[in-house]
Amino acid sequence: MMSEHHGHHVASAKQLWGIGIALLILTVLTVTVAGLGLPSPFDILMAMTIALTKAFLVAAFFMGLYWDTKFNSMLLIGALAFFILMVSITLLDTLYRDDVVPSF
Amino acid sequence: MASLSKTENTAQITPKKLKVKRFVPLENPINTYLTDEKGIWAWLTTVDHKKIGLMYLGAVAFFFALAGFLAIALRTELWTPAKTFIEADTYNQLFTLHGAMMVFFVLVPSIPAALGNFILPMQLGAKDVAFPRLNLASFYIYAFGAIFTFLSLANNGFDTGWTFYTPYSSDTNSAGIIWVTLGVFILGFSSILTGTNFITTIHKLRAPGISWDRLPLNVWALYATSIIQVLATPVLAITILLLAMENILDIGIFDPALGGDPVLYQHFFWFYSHPAVYIMIVPGFGIISEVITTFSKKTIFGYWAIALSSLAIAFIGFLVWGHHMFTSGQSAVATTIFSFLTFLVGIPTGIKIFNWVATLYRGSISMKTPMLYVFIFIFLFSIGGFTGIMLGALSVDIHLHDTYYVVAHFHYVMMGGTLIALLAGLHYWWPKMTGKMYNEPLAKTAAIFIFIGFNVTFLPQFIMGAQGMPRRYYNYIDQFTPFHQTSTIGSYILAVGFLVILFYLVHSLIKGQKAGPNPWNSRGLEWQSNSPPDFHNFSHTPVVIHGPYDYHQPMEEFQLGLAVDHEYGDEQDKVAAEAHASSATETTEA
Amino acid sequence: MANHSATHPKHVHHHFVDSNQQFESAKLGMWVFLVNEILFFGGLFCAYIVFRAWYPELFTQAALELNTFWGAVNTVVLIGSSLTVAMAIRSAQNNQKRGLEINLLITILLACVFLVIKYFEYEHKLHLGIAPGSFWNPTPEIAAVLDHPKANIFFGIYYMMTAVHGLHVIIGIVLMVWLYLRARKGHFNSEYYTPVEITGLYWHLVDLIWIFLFPLLYLIE
Ligand code: HEM
Numbered sequence: 039m040m041s042e043h044h045g046h047h048v049a050s051a052k053q054l055w056g057i058g059i060a061l062l063i064l065t066v067l068t069v070t071v072a073g074l075g076l077p078s079p080f081d082i083l084m085a086m087t088i089a090l091t092k093a094f095l096v097a098a099f100f101m102g103l104y105w106d107t108k109f110n111s112m113l114l115i116g117a118l119a120f121f122i123l124m125v126s127i128t129l130l131d132t133l134y135r136d137d138v139v140p141s142f
Numbered sequence: 143m144a145s146l147s148k149t150e151n152t153a154q155i156t157p158k159k160l161k162v163k164r165f166v167p168l169e170n171p172i173n174t175y176l177t178d179e180k181g182i183w184a185w186l187t188t189v190d191h192k193k194i195g196l197m198y199l200g201a202v203a204f205f206f207a208l209a210g211f212l213a214i215a216l217r218t219e220l221w222t223p224a225k226t227f228i229e230a231d232t233y234n235q236l237f238t239l240h241g242a243m244m245v246f247f248v249l250v251p252s253i254p255a256a257l258g259n260f261i262l263p264m265q266l267g268a269k270d271v272a273f274p275r276l277n278l279a280s281f282y283i284y285a286f287g288a289i290f291t292f293l294s295l296a297n298n299g300f301d302t303g304w305t306f307y308t309p310y311s312s313d314t315n316s317a318g319i320i321w322v323t324l325g326v327f328i329l330g331f332s333s334i335l336t337g338t339n340f341i342t343t344i345h346k347l348r349a350p351g352i353s354w355d356r357l358p359l360n361v362w363a364l365y366a367t368s369i370i371q372v373l374a375t376p377v378l379a380i381t382i383l384l385l386a387m388e389n390i391l392d393i394g395i396f397d398p399a400l401g402g403d404p405v406l407y408q409h410f411f412w413f414y415s416h417p418a419v420y421i422m423i424v425p426g427f428g429i430i431s432e433v434i435t436t437f438s439k440k441t442i443f444g445y446w447a448i449a450l451s452s453l454a455i456a457f458i459g460f461l462v463w464g465h466h467m468f469t470s471g472q473s474a475v476a477t478t479i480f481s482f483l484t485f486l487v488g489i490p491t492g493i494k495i496f497n498w499v500a501t502l503y504r505g506s507i508s509m510k511t512p513m514l515y516v517f518i519f520i521f522l523f524s525i526g527g528f529t530g531i532m533l534g535a536l537s538v539d540i541h542l543h544d545t546y547y548v549v550a551h552f553h554y555v556m557m558g559g560t561l562i563a564l565l566a567g568l569h570y571w572w573p574k575m576t577g578k579m580y581n582e583p584l585a586k587t588a589a590i591f592i593f594i595g596f597n598v599t600f601l602p603q604f605i606m607g608a609q610g611m612p613r614r615y616y617n618y619i620d621q622f623t624p625f626h627q628t629s630t631i632g633s634y635i636l637a638v639g640f641l642v643i644l645f646y647l648v649h650s651l652i653k654g655q656k657a658g659p660n661p662w663n664s665r666g667l668e669w670q671s672n673s674p675p676d677f678h679n680f681s682h683t684p685v686v687i688h689g690p691y692d693y694h695q696p697m698e699e700f701q702l703g704l705a706v707d708h709e710y711g712d713e714q715d716k717v718a719a720e721a722h723a724s725s726a727t728e729t730t731e732a
Numbered sequence: 733m734a735n736h737s738a739t740h741p742k743h744v745h746h747h748f749v750d751s752n753q754q755f756e757s758a759k760l761g762m763w764v765f766l767v768n769e770i771l772f773f774g775g776l777f778c779a780y781i782v783f784r785a786w787y788p789e790l791f792t793q794a795a796l797e798l799n800t801f802w803g804a805v806n807t808v809v810l811i812g813s814s815l816t817v818a819m820a821i822r823s824a825q826n827n828q829k830r831g832l833e834i835n836l837l838i839t840i841l842l843a844c845v846f847l848v849i850k851y852f853e854y855e856h857k858l859h860l861g862i863a864p865g866s867f868w869n870p871t872p873e874i875a876a877v878l879d880h881p882k883a884n885i886f887f888g889i890y891y892m893m894t895a896v897h898g899l900h901v902i903i904g905i906v907l908m909v910w911l912y913l914r915a916r917k918g919h920f921n922s923e924y925y926t927p928v929e930i931t932g933l934y935w936h937l938v939d940l941i942w943i944f945l946f947p948l949l950y951l952i953e
């Protein structure tokens with residue numbers, strides 16, 4: 039059953055270096071964009087979009103999810119989903135309090 | 143260890159010459175996992191999931207006895223409205239210790255790490271869990287965490303309640319609180335390792351023929367539990383770490399005096415601890431499903447409904463944590479949504495109860511001890527669940543929050559649910575684990591003592607809670623005296639019940655009758671092994687051709703025990719075995 | 733124990749059918765563990781988001797105290813180490829013992845560079861009195877710029893996030909050293925490199941976390 043041998047994909051050196059360089063460029067990009075001083079929601083959105091792209095590259099190619107069983111990708115996505123759940127439900131409280139934090 | 147069991151050839155299958163034999167467990171096995179390697183050292187360094195399960199069982203029983211002893215002390219103190227025999231400060235420390243130990247040391251590891259460890263690989267036809275050494279490590283991490291907790295006692299102890307709410311826990315200048323939170327932090331790792339291990343085992347180590355639709359419901363339940371463990375426990379870990387840093391460095395994230403938010407602590411804590419109540423109860427559901435089919439001699443009603451409702455509970459369990467915080471000052475929006483979502487949890491839980499009851503319908507029920515515990519479970523857990531729904535109603539909870547009503551609710555679910563399920567499972571699998579039977583009349587007597595004792599202890603707490611008796615109080619007004627005294631008497635009856643259990647189980651170990659491989663005539667895979675099983679669980683790798691609850695055929699004709707030699711070497715053999723397993727189904731089930 | 737057939741390679745534990753099952757199990761186990769890690773850090777990110785939503789101006793103000801340049805350098809360092817780990821796995825898969833050793837060594841080196849830079853950053857801040865919690869005691873110049881009443885909270889979060897991350901880097905270094913020693917003894921080859929693979933997964937996660945920490949902490953203008 040060769041299909042079970044997902045994990046044994048051997049990435050080529052070229053591929054890996056390509057990803058490494060892409061990550062480097064994205065890092066430079068995010069620093070540059072931050073320097074532009076975009077208006078409020080867009081700066082975070084931009085920074086997070088770039089970070090997510092980088093994360094995608096690392097997960098898909100360095101961690102080999104692209105060649106791996108779907109289930110491992112599901113685990114990663116599931117973890118993120120539960121993290122988002124945790125944050126958004128907590129925000130339902132913290133963003134809508136009458137009295138923010140009991141202040142001293 | 144050559145072939146321990148009689149086998150006879152029944153088939154030869156292609157493409158490889160793979161011998162598939164009919165597998166018959168031995169009546170009187172000579173070599174078992176217990177005789178495999180003897181001596182304390184062999185036990186302490188074992189990687190055998192069965193021995194590790196038993197070690198966990200011993201540890202859990204020890205902590206249960208200890209925390210139970212504290213409970214008796216607490217109840218005795220509450221005999222009179224004022225001081226009875228312990229000081230107020232001691233009282234605070236005792237109930238905290240009781241709660242923390244029962245939750246973190248007993249209920250969370252009890253069913254998965256003790257019984258689950260033993261049974262899960264057997265139900266999958268595997269030789270062990272996926273990572274046996276991590277399994278052993280998890281046990282020692284657990285022990286290590288326990289040591290921290292005891293160190294905390296030597297350092298002024300802690301009296302915050304098991305929930306460690308800030309700012310109380312961060313402002314208390316007691317070294318004890320740091321030790322115990324680190325202890326809980328460490329314990330979390332043990333829980334995480336067990337969960338990780340189980341998920342991997344269930345995915346990767348199933349014997350040929352065990353497809354997802356042939357997974358025993360106990361395995362489904364442990365699977366759902368492991369998912370919760372993996373997703374929720376790390377949040378507890380980081381919360382506890384933040385709390386410890388709060389205590390040591392005053393980093394202030396949870397401390398209002400430093401600009402932090404104590405309610406955020408409660409969010410974090412309950413993001414773990416509400417799902418954690420499902421870590422405690424869902425494995426219990428698994429046991430109930432197993433026991434109820436065996437003793438009704440009937441296929442489980444609604445296999446998929448029960449299997450999937452475990453996963454549904456695991457998921458919805460993550461959405462409702464705020465129902466513990468209705469009076470904490472969280473926003474009105476959040477409170478309302480949490481209240482609504484809380485009602486949803488009742489649905490999958492109700493589905494389970496209905497399916498169990500439907501399984502009983504027209505079954506041929508034999509009232510053995512495990513089955514007796516199942517009935518007790520259904521009765522008590524239903525009360526616990528219903529009162530939970532009542533507490534989930536926002537307006538009702540404002541009145542009932544932090545009263546004995548809540549105390550009664552969670553004892554009905556945690557003790558009436560989890561602990562009773564644990565007892566059901568313990569009695570059910572005891573013959574498999576030890577190869578011995580226990581004294582049935584005594585066991586039933588103990589069960590009845592526990593049932594009566596339990597209700598006498600906790601029913602009055604609903605009433606006084608509704609009348610306004612707050613929880614965690616050392617003194618109370620005279621009006622509540624009769625309720626408290628009834629409750630105290632009940633706790634003594636409970637204690638007697640447990641002592642009886644201790645007595646006959648020890649007796650069974652020493653003088654119990656031989657159980658034989660399958661005393662309950664169960665169709666589950668774990669019962670097709672020797673009792674006690676041998677080191678590799680099955681002397682041959684089972685090839686499963688039935689679902690786990692196949693009660694259509696009479697026992698004599700029932701053959702689950704097809705097996706291939708362990709020596710089957712490679713992937714191709716496995717494929718051949720899988721192919722055989724699935725083709726055999728078509729003929730037997732058509 | 734018995735039942736070890738001749739076809740069972742030495743590195744395969746007795747309870748697995750074959751090498752592939754063992755490899756896949758180890759990898760799945762590691763991924764499940766990474767789920768843990770994500771939610772573990774998730775708690776910290778959640779605290780970050782809650783406080784940032786409450787006090788956006790605090791975050792803009794406080795982030796100025798963080799040195800974007802060194803943060804960026806550390807990002808590049810970690811990305812480089814991720815690349816070398818991936819190369820190490822590739823070497824093992826191709827039976828290149830030298831390549832494996834060298835790539836592991838570079839990874840260890842880069843991880844140490846990361847920690848050294850982090851150390852100097854901490855050092856600098858503590859010197860200015862930007863310390864966590866009750867040790868919060870900024871110098872007058874700093875206090876003049878950082879006048880937000882909850883400034884200490886930002887740094888509480890900053891220190892927790894980076895320290896927990898740093899701890900993961902340290903654990904990673906220990907694992908890499910262990911791998912290196914085993915690699916030198918020739919334990920790994922194209923048939924068996926499971927520990928390299930799963931340690932690699934762990935290391936990439938450490939990198940992933942930093943990929944988010946960097947813009948969230950350093951890049952707020
Ligand atoms: C139908 C399912 C359930 C519902 C709707 C439910 C609901 C609730 C609610 C609303 C509270 C908060 C009461 C308050 O503090 O004012 C509560 C407390 C509690 N519940 Fe449940 N519950 C359910 C099942 C369970 C189960 C299965 C367990 C454990 C096995 C459990 C354990 C607890 C514990 C330990 C507390 C008290 C925590 C504390 O403050 O110390 N519950 N429950």
Ligand SMILES: [Cu+2]
Binds near residue numbers: 415465
């Ligand atoms: Cu709850």
